[in-house]
Amino acid sequence: MFKKIALLLLFSFMLASPLYAETTEATTTETLNMLWIMLASFLVFFMHAGFALVESGFTRAKNSLNIIMKNFLTISIGPILFYLVGYGIMFGDTFSGIIGSDNFLLSGVDDIGFFVFQAMFVATCATIISGAVAERIKIGVYVIITIFMTGVIYPVVGHWIWADGWLANLGFSDFAGSTVVHLTGASGALTVVLFLGARYGKYKNGRVNVIPGHNIPMGALGVFILWLGWFGFNGGSTLEADPTLVPMVVATTLMASAGGLISTALYSQFRFKQIDASLALNGVLAGLVGVTAGTAEVSIPGAIAIGLVSGVLLVEGITFIDRKLKIDDPVGATTVHGLCGIWGTLAVGLFSVESGLLYGHGASQLLIQAIGVIAVIAWTMVTVGALTFVITRFTSIRVSEKEERVGLDISEHGSSAYSFNDTFSSKEAIQPNDAFGLADRLNQLSDQKAT
Template sequence: MIKKIALLLLFSLFLTTPAFAETEPAVSQSTVDMLWVMLAAFLVFFMHAGFAMVESGFTRSKNSLNIIMKNFLTISIGPMLFYLIGYGIMFGETSGTLFGSDSFLLSGVEDIGFFVFQAMFVATCATIISGAVAERMKLGMYVLIVIAMTGVIYPVVGHWIWADGWLAELGFSDFAGSTVVHLTGAAGALTVVLFLGPRLGKYTGKKVNVIPGHNIPMGALGVFILWLGWFGFNGGSTLEADPELIPMVIATTLMSSAAGLISTALYSQLRFKQIDASLALNGVLAGLVGITAGTAEVSIVGSIVIGLISGVLLVEGITFFDTKLKIDDPVGATTVHGLCGVWGTLAVGLFSLDTGLLYGFGANQLLVQAIGVLAVILWTMITVGGVTFVLTRFSSIRVSEEEEEIGLDLSEHGSRAYEFKDTLGGRESIDSKGELGLADRLNNLNESKATS
C-alpha cells in the first residue's frame, strides 16, 4: 500500500514539471483580443438603454413609448443595413478614397467580431437624431431617415476616416468617433430639426417657454448607463487587449467626463445662480464626446482640460441654440454631440502628445482636423437635407397639431407608457372610450362563466 502511494506521489510530481506544463494549451492573444472587443460591444449595445432613458426622462410622459420604440427600431435597423450595404461602403476596398466598393453582406469578411463592434457604432450615430426630433416627428419618417443614415451616410464618413478614405490619407485623427459617430449624428439631427420646427408652445414671440422633462431621475440613470457604456465605446476602439493603452484610454475617458460635469455645474451656478440638474447631467456626456477623438493620444491633464472646456461649451451652446436661433432640441443632442464633437476633434490638434500644437508640433494636425470637421458637416447636412426634402414632397414628416397635443404614445401607438387610473373603492377602470378596461372585461367574463 505504501509503495502504491509513493508511486502516485512520484507521478503527480512528474505532471507538475515545467516540461509537462509547456504542453498545456494556453489562451492565445487573439482570443483575449476578441473577448475584450466583444465585451466592449456589449457595453456599447447597453448604451442604447441609456439613450432611451435620457430621451424619455427629459421629455414629457405622453411621448415615452414613442421614444422607446424609436430606440428599439434604431438598434435593430442599424445592424441590418450595416450588414447589407453599410459595412461594404465603410470598410470595403476603396473607390477613389470616397467609399468602399465590396464586402457587401460581409462577403469575404472573416473578422465577424469587428463587424459586430462597428454595428453598435452605426446605431449609436443614428439614435442621436431620436432625441433631437422627439415629441413631434412621425415614426415612419424617422425610420426612413435612419435607413439613409445607417445604410449610406454614416458609412461614407467612416470610410473617409477609419478606412482608406481621403481624410485618413491626410492624417485626420479620430480614435473613437467624436466626428465619425457624434458629429455625424448631430449634423443629421440638426438638419431634420430645421425641417421640423419647434414643438407647440416652445416659443411665444421672443419668449422661450420651458417644457420640462417628466422624469429627471430616469434621465440621470440613463446618463449613468451611457457613462458606463462609454468605457466600452472608447476602450473597445483599441481593437485589442493592450495592457498599456486600455488603462490610459479608460483614465482619460473618466477624467474628461468628470471634469465635464464639474465645469457644467460650476458654470451654470455662475451663469444662472443655481446648478441646473439637466445641464449638469448633459455635462457628463459633453465631456465624454469631447474626449472620444483624442482619448488615446492625450495625457490625463489634457483630458481634464478638454472636459472642463466641454462643460462650458455645453451651457453656452444650449443657451445659444435655444434662445438665439430658436432651435428646439429637447435633449440638447445637437450641442452635446455636435458642438462638443467639433471641440473634441479640434482638441486632438492641440493636446495630442504626438502631433499637438501645444506640444511643439505645429498647426498642421489642427488644420487637418478642421478640414475633416467641415467636410463631415457639409456631407451630412446636404445628404440628410436631401433625403428629408424628398420625404416632405410625399408627406409631412411631422404629426398633426392634434396628435402632438395628445401625445405620440396615443397617436402613433394607441397606448400610454404610464397608467394612472385607479380601482379604489371597488370601482372598475374605464378606458379612453368610456368602456371597461380589458382586464375588467376579462374578469367579468370569468365571473359570468363561473356563475353559469
C-alpha cells in the first residue's frame, strides 16, 4: 500500500511540475514588465525636475519661483484630470475614430501601471507651454489652459494615434510621442504666445534684444535630467521589458541626442562664429524630440542622421522665429518640441526600416505622417486658440507692465526664489505696494489677533 501511494504522489508531481513552471515563468514575465513600466514612469516624472531647471535657468531670476510653481501645478493637475476624463477620452472605446467614450474614472480598467505611465506623458505635454509663456502670463490663466490641455485636447490627439483612432487606422506611426506629446504641446504653446505677445523690451526699434537667462549651469543640469528621463520616456513606451527592443530604443535615443548636440554646436560655430551654449543644450533636446517618433523603427545610423538634422533645424528655427517672426519664446520650446517634432514625425517616413522611403518602401508612409502632422497642428491651435480667446473676453491673460518689470515671483506669489537684499536697498524697490511676503502675512495675522 505504501509503495502504491508513493508512486501516485510521484506521478502527480510529474504532472504538476510543468504547470507550476509555466505559471512561475508567466508570473516572472509580468512582474518584470510591471517593474520596467514603473521605473520608466519614475524617470518620466523626474523629467519635470528637468523642465523646471531648464525653464528657470533660461529666464530671469525674478521669475524663477513662478516657473517652479507652474511645473508643480502641471504635474499635479495633469494626472487628476487624466484620471477623471482624459484616460477615457484617450483609451476608451472609440466613437467614430475621434474620441474615446468610456473608462472614465478608470472604470473597467485593470492595468493601473499603464495609466500611471500615460499620466506622466500628459503632464509632459502640458508643461511645454510653461516655458514658452514664461515671464508674462497670469498663473490662473495658465492653470485654465493646463486643465483643458490635459483633460481634453491632448487625450483626443492620443486617441487618434495611440488608440483605435482614425490616424492609427490610417497607419500613422508615432512610437513615443514626437507628435502626440511634443508637437501637441508646442502647437498649444505657440498659440498662447501669439495671444500674449513679446516680453517688454524684447523687440525695440526693429531690433531683437537679448534677454539672457540668469543661470545657464542650472539649465544645463535640467538638460541632463531630461536626457536621463528620456530613456524612460522612449524605453518605457515598449510597454514591456523586451530584452531585444528596449536596448535598441535606448541606443537610438542616445545616438540621436548626441547627434543633436554635435550638429548644434558645429552649426552655431559656422553660423555665429561661436558655439552658443544655450543653443547647444537645446540641441540635445532637439535630437531627443526628433527621434522619439521612430525610435523603435530606425537603425542606429538613421538615429544619428535624425539627430544631426534636428540640431541644424533648431538653430535655423529659433533664428527665424525670433528675428523674422518676432515671436518671443524664452526657452525655444516651440522650435525644440514643434519644429523638431514635425521633423521627427516625418523622419519615420524616411528612415523607418519597415516602411521608410530610404529603405525602398515608397512615399506612402511619409504622406500619412504629413497628414497626421497637419491634423494635430490644426486641432490643437484651433482649440487652444478658441479657449484663449474666450478667456480674453473675461480677463487679461497677461500681467501688467509694472508686475512684469517687478517679476512674477513678487507680483504673483508675494515672494522670490532668491534674496535680493544685497542688490536692492529697500523692499519697495522690488515689491509693489500690495504684495506681501509670507513673513508679512504672518505678522498681519498676529497683529489682527492682538487687536
